[in-house]
Amino acid sequence: MSTAMLYGLCSAVLVGLGLFGLIVHPQPLRKILAFNLIGGGVFLLFGVVARRGAGVGFGGDPVPQALVITGLVVAFAATALAVALLLRLFEQTGQATLRLDG
Amino acid sequence: MAFDTGLVLLVLGVAVWTIVARDTFAAVVGFVAYGLLLALVWVRLAAPDVALTEAAIGSGVTGVLLLGASTRLRRTETSGAGEKPGITLRLAAGMLCALVSAGVAAIVLKFPEPAPTLAPQTAANIVATGLGNPVTAVLMAYRAIDTLLETVVLLLALVGIWSLAQDRVWGGFPGPRHHADLEGVLTFIAQLLVPVGILVGIHIFWIGSVAPGGEFQGATILAAMWILAMITGLVDAPPVSRRWLRLMLLAGPAVFLAIGLAGFAMTGAFLAYPAPYAKLLIVTIEVPVMLSIAAALALLVAGPPERRPQR
Amino acid sequence: MSFALDALTILAVSTGAFFFLAGTVGLLRFPDALSRLHALTKADNLGLGLVVLGLLLQAEGSFAALKLIGVWLLTLLAGATVTQLIARTARPGGTHE
């Protein structure tokens, strides 16, 4: 098994783990954390695709690498918006929960 | 290979910790460690540009954002206990997620041979951009439209956050006012760190045209230094209605768009650079884009306005 | 000459790695937070310092060397910040300023 493949399998586990956290954690902040964990796994998959595309003197295919850089920044923007919404919810209701009856 | 196996196990261990930790604060500590280890992984995958971005955004700035949220929400920590899903649901979720993981793993194992790649095309066209770093060339030329849209996405997220402000503080100062540390140690550290960090940020930006680095990485470091100055009370966050701030946020996308439109006149296509001026135009775009991204990132962390504007 | 430099690098890096080991053992075995902090700062300052020293001997050019030293100094600064935190929380009387 190649090194790239090893990291590919790692990304598969990370996606599953993050998804699990996203489903079972009741607290929204933990869901945001888990979502970022999934993001890390997906980006890693891109990194593996890039690594496998190494050639002509490049260590990896620069196109997926560039996409990951864009993705990381957008993921951060989404996280910041989610956190702001959560803090506003807390400010408004005194709770940080997604329960409808709360 | 032994090194990589160990690194993978470590990444997975920290990821498990982030999910199972009882305390949110501890989970955030785990997440920061996760980002740090992923930066190592990116170096192993021969992607130092991504490693820089991961170290700066994925670990550092996201970590500080989540850390701030977890301290603010600390009192709600125990209230969620009753909502924990039952064992059946957790088991079902575990099985579903194992299935998803197995699916992704199957895709990884069935990747086509030889691997599809755009590296030769990038190598063939990089000369025309005048850049030495293929990733920057892709970001600024081949996929420039992505980069342009991304700067807009950051602004949209910022508008979204600002719109969460209450009416009475509309246009005011974001976040709480931090006061300089009485004992002076943190203030001293920040005073040392901020100028060094600004130098490092500019360095990372500047080498981005020939070596790993670039405007995103540089901008994140600059943003981190601004946030540092804010949370240690060295400077206050500006009221979001300030004109210079709005101009700074808009400058990057505006210049990018203007040069993109000028591409129609010069070469007949959007975001096409005439070859002799390609590098000059790219640098002209990159400088304001970096400043805009840095401002946007810092303000995304600072959050919605919470204090009334003075005037 | 290059052989002697390589030998010195191996010596410094090995000693640095040993300090990381010592720091970890201290972090796990020492009974209270303050002595754990003591173990940690040794690993941080000396472990990384020796690794940097070893790599300095292999550095190509003065700018690369400068960056290596910069990394070490920044880590020292981070360590100082954490030390400040522990001093606040572990000190009798708690977190009051």
Next chain:
Amino acid sequence: MADFLLAAAGFVLATVALGLVRILRGPSEADRIMAAQLLGSGGIAALLLLAAAMSVPAAVDVALTLALLAAFVSVAFVKGFARSGADGA
């Protein structure tokens, strides 16, 4: 030489990973932060060693960024700590 440096990177990473047990055991949050701090400096040392072992000079820039951001995150830790402590008092 490259093999030795890679092995050293692996060794440092493995030892600081052991220290992560402290994150699991705690008991105080200060202990958890100390373990994270150790992982930080160990990770930075591993990056520097990787940079030399794999001949990727850019990895030194990654280490520089990490060191800078680690200092930044620790200041935020301390500030957040002081605030939550003040809330509780």
